[in-house]
């Protein structure tokens with residue numbers, strides 16, 4: 270008589286626990302620092318690949334450390350309507366919610382020839 274009740278209590282705890290975990294994942298946040306550098310003549314944001322789970326609140330600190338002119342570079346994720354211009358010596362922080370899954374290009378909208386990166390949002 271007691272066993273089914275114990276089993277029910279255990280299952281309830283497990284199910285509730287899983288739901289709490291799910292809520293936590295949905296409310297997760299990630300902070301990145303991404304730096305624009307020049308390496309053997311190529312300019313790029315590094316790290317070039319940012320990976321987060323869908324639903325994550327993403328904060329990216331952008332630092333333009335390219336020593337050569339021009340002193341401004343872009344950081345754009347067109348799929349997320351993000352397009353910032355970052356001046357050398359003036360770091361900028363952007364924030365957005367990664368609310369759609371997929372692989373989205375990251376580019377310098379001012380100089381399309383620069384090495385691009387990608388935002389990977391896992392479902």
Ligand SMILES: [Cu+2]
Nearest residue numbers: 342343377380
């Ligand atoms: Cu650029």
